[in-house]
Amino acid sequence: xxxxxxxxxxxxxxxxxxxxxxxxxxxxxxxxxxxxxxxxxxxxxxxxxxxxxxxxxxxxxxxxxxxxxxxxxxxxxxxxxxxxxxxxxxxxxxxxxxxxxxxxxxxxxxxxxxxxxxxxxxxxxxxxxxxxxxxxxxxxxxxxxxxxxxxxxxxxxxx
Amino acid sequence: xxxxxxxxxxxxxxxxxxxxxxxxxxxxxxxxxxxxxxxxxxxxxxxxxxxxxxxxxxxxxxxxxxxxxxxxxxxxxxxxxxxxxxxxxxxxxxxxxxxxxxxxxxxxxxxxxxxxxxxxxxxxxxxxxxxxxxxxxxxxxxxxxxxxxxxxxxxxxxx
Numbered sequence: 001x002x003x004x005x006x007x008x009x010x011x012x013x014x015x016x017x018x019x020x021x022x023x024x025x026x027x028x029x030x031x032x033x034x035x036x037x038x039x040x041x042x043x044x045x046x047x048x049x050x051x052x053x054x055x056x057x058x059x060x061x062x063x064x065x066x067x068x069x070x071x072x073x074x075x076x077x078x079x080x081x082x083x084x085x086x087x088x089x090x091x092x093x094x095x096x097x098x099x100x101x102x103x104x105x106x107x108x109x110x111x112x113x114x115x116x117x118x119x120x121x122x123x124x125x126x127x128x129x130x131x132x133x134x135x136x137x138x139x140x141x142x143x144x145x146x147x148x149x150x151x152x153x154x155x156x157x158x159x
Numbered sequence: 160x161x162x163x164x165x166x167x168x169x170x171x172x173x174x175x176x177x178x179x180x181x182x183x184x185x186x187x188x189x190x191x192x193x194x195x196x197x198x199x200x201x202x203x204x205x206x207x208x209x210x211x212x213x214x215x216x217x218x219x220x221x222x223x224x225x226x227x228x229x230x231x232x233x234x235x236x237x238x239x240x241x242x243x244x245x246x247x248x249x250x251x252x253x254x255x256x257x258x259x260x261x262x263x264x265x266x267x268x269x270x271x272x273x274x275x276x277x278x279x280x281x282x283x284x285x286x287x288x289x290x291x292x293x294x295x296x297x298x299x300x301x302x303x304x305x306x307x308x309x310x311x312x313x314x315x316x317x318x
Contacts, residue, residue, distance in 0.1 A: 012259025
């Protein structure tokens with residue numbers, strides 16, 4: 001399988017990875033969620049090569065995850081902001097960060113704490129069932145073929 | 160910044176990506192969550208080159224995300240299972256899949272439906288605040304320095 005075929009595979013994980021399955025892309029997105037908008041800010045904060053950054057911003061803009069807008073005309077300066085589609089990647093970012101907080105932070109503890117503004121507390125995002133509201137973990141979820149399934153999509157064994 | 164330095168950066172997203180920030184790695188993990196355990200099963204289902212698969216399984220085992228165990232002695236055959244650390248990546252997998260279901264499935268609809276076993280319904284995982292139980296989205300979360308923060312960790316602007 002070639003990477004270019006990933007978004008055609010009948011798997012939503014693979015399709016999402018065809019857009020964001022690259023470490024620099026995910027770090028660019030991390031910066032977007034932290035409020036970074038301008039090319040030079042991304043460059044400085046990430047220590048990323050300019051051509052790599054330009055490539056990732058272009059791809060994210062083409063995928064409608066970021067939108068580019070002009071904030072200054074002379075000289076022309078542009079900034080990048082998350083679209084709704086982009087903001088909807090927040091759960092991916094938060095769950096990646098939380099796993100790192102739990103398993104990779106070591107004795108120093110987590111670098112960032114997240115505060116849920118509406119309740120004012122340091123928070124952790126818990127994945128809960130949209131139907132019953134209880135937490136969901138891998139053991140509590142089974143899968144079945146959806147409308148877009150193809151044979152290769154189906155699990156190796158039922159869980 | 161070199162990728163080898165990512166796990167030393169004071170960012171939990173970057174640290175997690177140093178373990179799982181590779182598309183093949185994430186697709187191997189997808190298979191693990193679908194019940195795939197054996198080398199040949201991974202190979203067939205993913206259409207992945209053997210040396211790439213062997214490399215990713217080795218790294219995931221070294222990172223204690225998968226454990227390798229012998230299921231047959233003669234000839235010796237091994238299988239890979241998620242450890243607790245690995246199972247804790249489920250929220251990352253589920254949120255990646257849900258974004259793909261929402262934005263990449265097209266007219267065909269989602270390839271897989273997830274069922275919450277304890278309530279029996281087709282479910283979607285909603286990220287909720289561990290403190291107040293309300294849903295959390297990017298707009299509702301701000302960040303502050305945690306115990307493991309370094310200057311470069313802090314956001315570009317407060318959100």
